[in-house]
Amino acid sequence: MRYLTSGESHGPQLTVIIEGVPANLEIKAEDINTEMFKRQGGYGRGRRMQIEKDAVEIVSGVRNGYTLGSPITLVVTNDDFTHWRNIMGVAPITDEERENMKRTITKPRPGHADLIGGMKYNHRDLRNVLERSSARETAARVAVGAVSKILLEQLDIHMYSRVVEIGGIKDEGLYDTETFKQNIDKNDVRVIDESIAQKMRDKIDASKKEGDSIGGVVQVMVENMPVAVGSYVQYDRKLDGRIAQGVVSINAFKGVSFGEGFKAAEKPGSEIQDEILYNSESGFYRGSNHLGGFEGGMTNGMPIIVNGVMKPIPTLYKPLNSVDINTKEDFKATIERSDSCAVPAASVVCEHVVAFEVAKAITEEFQSNHIDQLKAQIEERRRLNIEF
Ligand SMILES: Cc1cc2nc3c(=O)[nH]c(=O)nc-3n(C[C@H](O)[C@H](O)[C@H](O)COP(=O)(O)O)c2cc1C
Numbered sequence: 185m186r187y188l189t190s191g192e193s194h195g196p197q198l199t200v201i202i203e204g205v206p207a208n209l210e211i212k213a214e215d216i217n218t219e220m221f222k223r224q225g226g227y228g229r230g231r232r233m234q235i236e237k238d239a240v241e242i243v244s245g246v247r248n249g250y251t252l253g254s255p256i257t258l259v260v261t262n263d264d265f266t267h268w269r270n271i272m273g274v275a276p277i278t279d280e281e282r283e284n285m286k287r288t289i290t291k292p293r294p295g296h297a298d299l300i301g302g303m304k305y306n307h308r309d310l311r312n313v314l315e316r317s318s319a320r321e322t323a324a325r326v327a328v329g330a331v332s333k334i335l336l337e338q339l340d341i342h343m344y345s346r347v348v349e350i351g352g353i354k355d356e357g358l359y360d361t362e363t364f365k366q367n368i369d370k371n372d373v374r375v376i377d378e379s380i381a382q383k384m385r386d387k388i389d390a391s392k393k394e395g396d397s398i399g400g401v402v403q404v405m406v407e408n409m410p411v412a413v414g415s416y417v418q419y420d421r422k423l424d425g426r427i428a429q430g431v432v433s434i435n436a437f438k439g440v441s442f443g444e445g446f447k448a449a450e451k452p453g454s455e456i457q458d459e460i461l462y463n464s465e466s467g468f469y470r471g472s473n474h475l476g477g478f479e480g481g482m483t484n485g486m487p488i489i490v491n492g493v494m495k496p497i498p499t500l501y502k503p504l505n506s507v508d509i510n511t512k513e514d515f516k517a518t519i520e521r522s523d524s525c526a527v528p529a530a531s532v533v534c535e536h537v538v539a540f541e542v543a544k545a546i547t548e549e550f551q552s553n554h555i556d557q558l559k560a561q562i563e564e565r566r567r568l569n570i571e572f
Contacts, residue, residue: 329536
């Protein structure tokens with residue numbers, strides 16, 4: 185599987201083409217949209233999310249509700265475009281019109297792509313950079329992940345995500361799979377421990393009041409993965425490595441770890457390696473899951489646990505110093521409409537980015553021209569874990 189997204193933040197639409205989805209998979213736009221709405225929620229989002237109501241239209245690759253095996257094209261219309269028609273239109277404009285355009289940006293924001301993107305592509309209106317570097321693009325990635333999740337569900341593989349930390353307020357709970365599953369989406373900060381939720385909201389409010397922003401940590405779980413997906417034989421076939429690349433490619437994500445992650449540095453090996461056990465019903469399994477489901481870049485059948493670290497959002501209402509690219513004078517960076525904390529939404533994005541990497545690895549590992557063929561091979565792999 186592979187995909188390509190296109191579209192600017194305030195342009196007419198986001199488009200994504202996904203290739204490699206097995207044929208005969210039942211797909212409904214409503215199921216994709218349920219996931220799209222989740223990305224738009226979360227305490228601490230700015231006004232943009234109230235303007236847009238993201239919904240995908242499927243325009244290719246699906247006929248009468250089932251995939252054809254051909255590329256699937258999804259379109260998300262930007263409702264906000266009507267207000268940006270003059271600024272973001274495709275047709276050429278006169279120099280005078282350009283001159284009169286009020287929305288030219290020459291003051292790059294620290295921490296965003298503005299300055300370096302402008303240098304790279306020779307843009308003197310930094311809007312040309314921020315329109316694409318904006319996290320609006322993650323809506324398209326959630327759409328891809330939603331299709332991936334529909335495929336994974338058919339294979340009895342399930343995805344969940346939660347918020348672990350916002351601005352230093354942590355949910356320290358070590359949750360078992362059942363508790364994790366049953367407690368997602370129960371509040372607007374997507375945290376399992378309800379007693380922490382209000383503290384997180386207070387922290388978001390406090391940072392918003394100060395004109396500041398905060399980041400956090402999110403966690404994704406993949407349940408019921410067949411064993412031995414990915415490979416140890418080459419660097420770019422290690423599935424944990426590929427997931428790590430996907431996660432760090434999400435806007436503002438600066439770190440990734442698996443299972444107990446960085447805590448592994450402090451603990452002895454006897455408390456980190458997961459002991460191997462066997463019973464005739466489920467085959468090989470582990471007494472713990474410190475490593476988050478990977479050994480040698482391959483799934484070991486335990487739930488995959490991925491942690492992602494998001495930095496605070498760069499656009500601040502209390503702007504930091506920057507330098508105007510025309511006058512070279514010090515300035516306070518331009519304020520573009522912005523969220524103060526997007527960690528709950530980012531947990532949804534992270535889940536979908538991981539979903540795609542997992543679905544991609546599965547369609548590479550097994551013959552997957554059509555869904556029945558893939559299901560049969562997954563069954564066979566699950567038997568291997570018992571019969572080996
Ligand atoms: C769900 C989500 C929402 C975001 N919203 C904003 C935002 O409103 N304002 C902003 O400046 N950055 C926002 N970001 C982060 C920027 O897109 C990101 O910091 C920027 O593209 C620069 O990339 P880098 O931080 O990875 O270097 C958001 C990120 C995510 C994942």
